Amino acid sequence: MKLICIVNGCKSGEAFPVDIAAASTIGDLKTAIKRKENIFKDVDAKDLALWKVSIPVIAVNKNDTVTLASLPDGSMEELHPVDVLSDLFDDKLPKRSIHVLVRGPSPGSLEPILKRKLEEDPDLALVTKKSRIQEQWREYMASDNMPVMLPPGWIAMLESDEFAPEPRTAFSHLKNNLHAGVAIDMPYLGQTPKEYSSGQPFFVTEQMIEIWNEIQNGDEEDKHRVYRRVLSGPMGVGKTYLTYFLAASAYAEKMLTLYIADAGVLKTSEEDHSALEIVKRFLALNKDILTAIELKMLCPYDGAYVNALQVIFRTLLMQKERKTLLIVDEHGNLFEEKPYMPVRFMSLNPLSDFHFWLEDYRGAHVIFTGTADAKYEMKVLDASYLPKLQVFVGPLSDEVFSKMLTSHPRWNTPAIMDRVKELTNCVPRELKQMSRYFKGGQDSMTCLQNYTQARTNYFLGITKAYVKSLEEKKEFYEALEQMFLNGTSTIDLPWDISDLGLIYQVKDRRDNTVKRHTLCHSARKALWELYTRSTITIPRFLTEGTMEL
Incomplete structure (x- = not known):
């Protein structure tokens, strides 16, 4: 039979045929693909992973990139080496279609591959040595006091202060048994996230403690699997502070850590430029613990940053015993327009495809955040991951928010504190917005009224x-009507309303369902005004008093 195959991350027009007997096994097919595709010449056939798919190929989509992440849930089936082709594929395969998707090997040390290539090809060793002389590679002393030869650009990055965090000793207090509500000093981690206020007291939340305990001690339900999470919530509820705490705690514990405060920096015109942004941040956080062997793996041939990226993702961050952490904040920036960045640049695929992070690599911890726009969660992420991996981030607890207010002289009187909590619903961003409306000479209640009206208008x-x-506008207004009639903040609206930033989601532990709530008083009031101005007839018993404003 003739099977049309494609390598994960390639364009559909780059599919290739493989002629093979129907009685052959999937293991035989792997061997045939290895012989066919030059990119797998240094890979053991057994390390290839194959999926049965059915992807139509027509002229208009020949330039579309095919990845596991882009395929609909349930449209692919992973194939086992002992499976027989005739049991999996009919005699009459669909024409002008791709039948098999191929992914490269599981992660492992690149050192054996490098050694074998140099042994098999002496000319490569000569070329490598010559290029290193010409490029003035020089010796660098790694953290284990062993020397390694690196190109000047790499040494410059290792010696640079760009993205350099404060010493690990400055973060040692994070190792203490912290509890929710405590205010701590948070040292500089080398990157300043969006909307992050440095130099201010940093309040530890319950969710920070909960997720960090999962990273340290393992998730009770999934201790022996890779840790993958998507933090979901509207802007301003504290996702950035949550991830900053996790990255800082991992840094304090000397975990290999890659923290990207804003994924928007990866939106470049050249793949190597995007890779460089990641490499610089990885080296800055880990240069004091990377060994000579690890640095040599990162820079094996020509110092190309895309090659280094594969080592970072496939080998250094993907481990079974050693704990590692990857955090990408403002993750939604990678999916603002098509082709999405992880599709456009194959080296960024690990920032999109959770299939990449293999189940049994329990040392790896991967967290994406800043996805309140819902596009990644609802359109890109495999739906089977959502129930387990999606973590909702909402307003702070009353305890933590009260301590935050107490630390500020403007909010620390009981009368004003209660009203502030009522209006903001304990959302940090709303407190920051409120501060802008407090002007000298005005009493506090007038300032609160000005804030409420301005935010409602927004x-x-x-x-x-x-x-x-x-x-279909009618369904939207009917959902609003039910919310106001029921006298709750729960609202049943389309998922893409998450774009607006006026709702947050929580998981109801009783029935494992997801509930949507209005973010704060002004958001609810805005929905009320929108509803009352609509052409839908309002029940006579549904008045503004329903809102309890």
């Missing part, structure tokens, strides 16, 4: 624009 404006884009 939420009303973006919601009106959203509703205008809907084809």
